Amino acid sequence: xxKKDFGKIKGFxxxxxxxxxxxxxxxxxxxxxxxxxxxGNNILMIQGRLKPEEETRLIGDTVAxxxxxxxxxxxxxAVIAGNGNHSILDNFKQxxxxxxxGGDLGAITIIGPATIVKEIKRNPKKIELFLNx
Amino acid sequence: xxxxxxxxxxxxxxxxxxxxxxxxKLGFYGPPNAGKTSLANRICKDFTGxxxxxxxxxxxxTRSVQFKEKVEIKxxxxxxxxxxxxxxxxxxxxxxxxxLKYKLGKKEAKQRAKEATQGIVESIKWLDDMDVVVVVxxxxxxxxxxxxxxxxxxxxxxxxxxxxxxxxxxxxxxDIKKIESAFPEYDVIGMSAKYGKNLEExxxxxxxxxxxx
Numbered sequence: 001x002x003k004k005d006f007g008k009i010k011g012f013x014x015x016x017x018x019x020x021x022x023x024x025x026x027x028x029x030x031x032x033x034x035x036x037x038x039x040g041n042n043i044l045m046i047q048g049r050l051k052p053e054e055e056t057r058l059i060g061d062t063v064a065x066x067x068x069x070x071x072x073x074x075x076x077x078a079v080i081a082g083n084g085n086h087s088i089l090d091n092f093k094q095x096x097x098x099x100x101x102g103g104d105l106g107a108i109t110i111i112g113p114a115t116i117v118k119e120i121k122r123n124p125k126k127i128e129l130f131l132n133x
Numbered sequence: 134x135x136x137x138x139x140x141x142x143x144x145x146x147x148x149x150x151x152x153x154x155x156x157x158k159l160g161f162y163g164p165p166n167a168g169k170t171s172l173a174n175r176i177c178k179d180f181t182g183x184x185x186x187x188x189x190x191x192x193x194x195t196r197s198v199q200f201k202e203k204v205e206i207k208x209x210x211x212x213x214x215x216x217x218x219x220x221x222x223x224x225x226x227x228x229x230x231x232x233l234k235y236k237l238g239k240k241e242a243k244q245r246a247k248e249a250t251q252g253i254v255e256s257i258k259w260l261d262d263m264d265v266v267v268v269v270x271x272x273x274x275x276x277x278x279x280x281x282x283x284x285x286x287x288x289x290x291x292x293x294x295x296x297x298x299x300x301x302x303x304x305x306x307x308d309i310k311k312i313e314s315a316f317p318e319y320d321v322i323g324m325s326a327k328y329g330k331n332l333e334e335x336x337x338x339x340x341x342x343x344x345x346x
Contacts, residue, residue, distance in 0.1 A: 063250045073226050
């Protein structure tokens with residue numbers, strides 16, 4: 001895992017991770033892969049979303065690293081998914097697609113180091129990414 | 134045969150009595166500075182005369198899990214006994230420099246940041262142990278924060294009943310409707326822990342959710 005100096009940002013990239021890349025990984029491997037990318041000063045966009053327990057584990061693991069990696073201040077995280085106002089038929093279709101694909105492919109997860117991403121503002125209709133100067 | 138029936142009857146009766154007096158583990162979760170400790174203090178003060186912890190305008194004042202055992206809440210002739218568990222605010226980032234704005238010294242700010250990170254990890258670990266959770270949100274802030282969504286998603290996955298409190302409704306910027314539309318599937322109660330506003334509705338819903346726990 002590369003541990004760059006987070007205090008001095010010289011650049012960053014945006015990486016897209018298709019769900020197929022993490023589909024067969026267990027929770028530990030998924031989180032390790034995600035953190036590896038984010039700690040490399042990258043903003044990561046993942047197709048789909050993590051399981052609720054993986055999201056909390058990601059938060060816990062990340063926060064635990066703050067004191068151990070110089071300049072690292074944590075992450076900004078947002079998941080863009082449907083607003084949940086669907087009919088019973090829509091919900092059934094979604095559940096069927098999820099069970100066949102193994103994940104919520106209609107969602108996008110955005111994760112970035114807090115040194116780069118100042119804030120991810122969201123409301124039901126839009127999402128805004130504010131970067132640090 | 135008759136002895137066995139008697140034995141089972143008394144065993145069942147004893148178990149029911151014991152179950153009725155069981156402490157319900159009531160967790161207070163949410164982002165930093167939403168008013169978790171203020172609300173827990175308000176309840177504890179009303180029913181035990183003692184507070185659970187300190188409150189402050191500086192974020193991450195609660196940096197370790199705090200408890201108050203055997204808090205018997207009485208409401209409309211009914212009573213339930215809770216173990217109150219006030220948890221540190223959950224965040225995805227901590228920067229000691231944010232604390233400097235509150236006139237803390239650099240050393241103190243760094244120490245606070247360190248303790249705050251440990252507090253978040255502790256809060257997350259405790260999620261599994263709750264019977265009922267009150268998610269306290271600041272009604273004057275944007276509720277579409279991933280931390281809020283993640284906490285609630287976790288509680289749902291663990292089948293733990295959730296009550297959302299839209300706190301600080303005394304503030305001009307407070308918007309309960311925004312919280313209700315962000316979490317349409319849950320009971321949302323607008324409150325002011327600071328001024329004790331809407332506690333009746335809170336207890337009503339809390340009792341409803343805690344039934345059978």
